[in-house]
Amino acid sequence: AQKVTQAQTEISVVEKEDVTLDCVYETRDTTYYLFWYKQPPSGELVFLIRRNSFDEQNEISGRYSWNFQKSTSSFNFTITASQVVDSAVYFCALSEYMLTGGGNKLTFGTGTQLKVEL
Amino acid sequence: DAGVIQSPRHEVTEMGQEVTLRCKPISGHNSLFWYRQTMMRGLELLIYFNNNVPIDDSGMPEDRFSAKMPNASFSTLKIQPSEPRDSAVYFCATLATLRYNEQFFGPGTRLTVL
Numbered sequence: 001a002q003k004v005t006q007a008q009t010e011i012s013v014v015e016k017e018d019v020t021l022d023c024v025y026e027t028r029d030t031t032y033y034l035f036w037y038k039q040p041p042s043g044e045l046v047f048l049i050r051r052n053s054f055d056e057q058n059e060i061s062g063r064y065s066w067n068f069q070k071s072t073s074s075f076n077f078t079i080t081a082s083q084v085v086d087s088a089v090y091f092c093a094l095s096e097y098m099l100t101g102g103g104n105k106l107t108f109g110t111g112t113q114l115k116v117e118l
Numbered sequence: 119d120a121g122v123i124q125s126p127r128h129e130v131t132e133m134g135q136e137v138t139l140r141c142k143p144i145s146g147h148n149s150l151f152w153y154r155q156t157m158m159r160g161l162e163l164l165i166y167f168n169n170n171v172p173i174d175d176s177g178m179p180e181d182r183f184s185a186k187m188p189n190a191s192f193s194t195l196k197i198q199p200s201e202p203r204d205s206a207v208y209f210c211a212t213l214a215t216l217r218y219n220e221q222f223f224g225p226g227t228r229l230t231v232l
Binding site: 052091104108 | 222228
């Protein structure tokens, strides 16, 4: 069975600090996708990034960067120079391709609550 | 594109009443997922449709829950009779199989059962 572990329940930082959110996953699939979603206080789930299992290149998007390491089954997310608007719950998710019927089923971690204070 | 549309956004009902949640997927997306989010259990997948056909309903808590997708542009999640422990935020998410792998989520319906 697939599993996603976000060991950090809550992180508090001061604005402009860098912060890394950890994600460790378990799967027996050789082909899979990893995702990060953001859930701000307003409640919606916002897609941030998708990474497939064959692409271990790190990715940077503005202040966001992601480090994917298959050797440690980790897909960590770093926010550089954090801002108050980054305060949200961040979810890591792992997809499982449904052989029957197609499509992808997501397994979510429990989320990390990030609080960025002035 | 309007994104995934869910209605109502908020629902308050009394125990024993029937509740119907609605979802309109993004046009062209052929997979649809219903999730429930609670503090205790986090995000749980309830049921998943592909091309309007229910593929995996193993997450549906019990017989009081049912879901339908009569056509490609509409799905419902019904709870009958509702109980206080059903209080949660219910999300609908969709994706276009073989084109994208990320699921796009609706804004959610916050259900409170008194």
